[in-house]
Amino acid sequence: MNEMQLKFLARSENEVFARNAVAAFALSLNPTLAQLSDVKTAVSEAVTNSIVHGYADGEGWIRIACKTDENFLHIEISDSGRGIGNLEEALTPFFTTLPDEERSGMGFTIMQTFMTSFSVQSAPGVGTTVKMSKDFGAKAEADAM
Numbered sequence: 256m257n258e259m260q261l262k263f264l265a266r267s268e269n270e271v272f273a274r275n276a277v278a279a280f281a282l283s284l285n286p287t288l289a290q291l292s293d294v295k296t297a298v299s300e301a302v303t304n305s306i307v308h309g310y311a312d313g314e315g316w317i318r319i320a321c322k323t324d325e326n327f328l329h330i331e332i333s334d335s336g337r338g339i340g341n342l343e344e345a346l347t348p349f350f351t352t353l354p355d356e357e358r359s360g361m362g363f364t365i366m367q368t369f370m371t372s373f374s375v376q377s378a379p380g381v382g383t384t385v386k387m388s389k390d391f392g393a394k395a396e397a398d399a400m
Contacts, residue, residue, distance in 0.1 A: 258322045265306045266314070274298040277330060280321050281323075281389075294370075297330075298319075300366050301362075302332060303362065305317045318332070330386070337379065338378045338382055339378075345363065363375065370389050371388050371390040373385070373387050374387075
């Protein structure tokens with residue numbers, strides 16, 4: 256088992272840093288390129304949601320905690336931003352609160368699809384936490400073929 260934590264400002268230029276840091280941490284699990292791409296995409300979506308929706312035009316902190324456990328990578332990405340008023344609606348594919356900015360509304364769906372497990376906790380005025388896990392075990396590779 257191994258663990259790491261990051262804390263960085265919710266700025267768009269930090270999204271690349273976040274996804275690459277998590278990908279580098281995951282390397283000890285010997286992922287395939289496809290698995291690593293899945294993780295990077297899911298992290299990008301979660302961090303972008305915090306920047307665009309959680310903090311909108313303001314600034315705040317994003318925290319990432321990662322842990323490896325046997326063949327699993329566990330990721331928790333949290334912010335202390337606006338939070339989500341209607342989580343069920345936000346988890347609906349194609350739902351977006353920013354249609355004028357050409358947002359697809361697929362961020363949560365992408366995270367859920369690319370990861371083995373996925374959950375979101377959020378409260379208005381408190382913030383949002385996304386928890387995701389990816390199984391890098393032999394069974395996960397066999398299922399992907």
